Amino acid sequence: MIGRDELHGVLVPVVTPFLPSGELDLASYTRYVEKLAEHHINGLIINGTTGEAPTVRWDEVVQLTRATQQILKEKHRSIPVIIGTGTNDTLTTIQRTEQAAALGADAVLVVVPYYSKPSQEGIIEHFRRVTEVGVPVIAYEIPARTGVRLTMHTAKTIMEMEGVIGMKDSSDGLELVTELTRQDAGAVLCGDDLYYHAKLSQGASGGILASANLYTDIFIEVHDLVQKGRVMEGKRSFDRVVPLIRKLFQEPNPAPIKWVLANQGVIASDHLRLPMTRISQPLQKELAQLLTGIEAALN
Numbered sequence: 001m002i003g004r005d006e007l008h009g010v011l012v013p014v015v016t017p018f019l020p021s022g023e024l025d026l027a028s029y030t031r032y033v034e035k036l037a038e039h040h041i042n043g044l045i046i047n048g049t050t051g052e053a054p055t056v057r058w059d060e061v062v063q064l065t066r067a068t069q070q071i072l073k074e075k076h077r078s079i080p081v082i083i084g085t086g087t088n089d090t091l092t093t094i095q096r097t098e099q100a101a102a103l104g105a106d107a108v109l110v111v112v113p114y115y116s117k118p119s120q121e122g123i124i125e126h127f128r129r130v131t132e133v134g135v136p137v138i139a140y141e142i143p144a145r146t147g148v149r150l151t152m153h154t155a156k157t158i159m160e161m162e163g164v165i166g167m168k169d170s171s172d173g174l175e176l177v178t179e180l181t182r183q184d185a186g187a188v189l190c191g192d193d194l195y196y197h198a199k200l201s202q203g204a205s206g207g208i209l210a211s212a213n214l215y216t217d218i219f220i221e222v223h224d225l226v227q228k229g230r231v232m233e234g235k236r237s238f239d240r241v242v243p244l245i246r247k248l249f250q251e252p253n254p255a256p257i258k259w260v261l262a263n264q265g266v267i268a269s270d271h272l273r274l275p276m277t278r279i280s281q282p283l284q285k286e287l288a289q290l291l292t293g294i295e296a297a298l299n
């Protein structure tokens with residue numbers, strides 16, 4: 001299990017590869033995670049938004065976790081394994097968190113309960129109950145997806161809970177990270193890829209970034225430069241991937257990332273489970289051109 005001090009750097013939310021039939025593709029997953037584990041990343045997130053949590057069954061989460069642990073063991077890599085257990089039902093979230101603990105998760109990622117638009121007290125109580133399981137919790141604020149926004153008081157209250165080691169901040173702005181880090185409330189990880197450099201500059205200790213599935217070392221370099229106070233160099237480095245990030249979020253995540261990974265032969269297929277669909281032909285063309293340009297600039 002990990003603590004607040006270990007929540008920094010680049011944590012990669014993994015995709016869940018499927019065969020064209022829709023079945024889990026563990027062979028692709030193994031190839032893909034073996035490749036990711038070669039980078040100096042500080043965590044792998046299973047069953048996040050990028051992992052298509054809404055359509056992945058829990059027994060599949062178990063298979064993905066065991067496969068990940070096996071790969072890391074074989075490669076002698078001790079990268080924290082974090083499992084997304086958050087749902088919009090407190091009891092289900094507790095049960096999944098207990099199961100994640102039994103699986104040996106180093107921490108769990110718990111999204112603010114979505115869709116039902118609970119009160120701030122309800123959200124606080126949701127997190128309080130989940131922390132009672134005893135596995136470290138990373139709270140996940142993503143108002144554009146949940147339909148509810150944490151007040152600063154709620155965010156601070158959650159961060160102060162024993163058992164909460166940090167927050168993934170996917171809010172569309174700098175207010176949350178600025179205020180939480182100013183008040184030394186704990187580790188804040190950027191979860192909104194375009195804001196990565198800005199949030200690091202405002203005190204975030206790292207990021208959980210779908211786009212770090214590609215050019216992982218650039219995202220690591222940006223983090224390291226900002227941590228060393230070389231903020232403008234960090235920005236220049238980050239600028240190289242900004243056009244790519246824009247394209248990766250032009251259509252719903254993780255469809256564009258899956259297309260790139262399939263196109264590069266890392267995974268066998270860009271299949272997504274409905275209601276998610278593969279990216280449009282125009283975006284495929286734009287991404288292919290952009291990646292060729294980035295490769296040329298980097299070589």
Ligand SMILES: O=C(O)C1=N[C@H](C(=O)O)C[C@H](O)C1
Pocket residue numbers: 013045048049050051142145170191192193208209210211253254
């Ligand atoms: O899966 C994740 O974790 C992420 N999800 C966000 C989203 O899809 O909204 C984006 C972020 O890069 C990581």
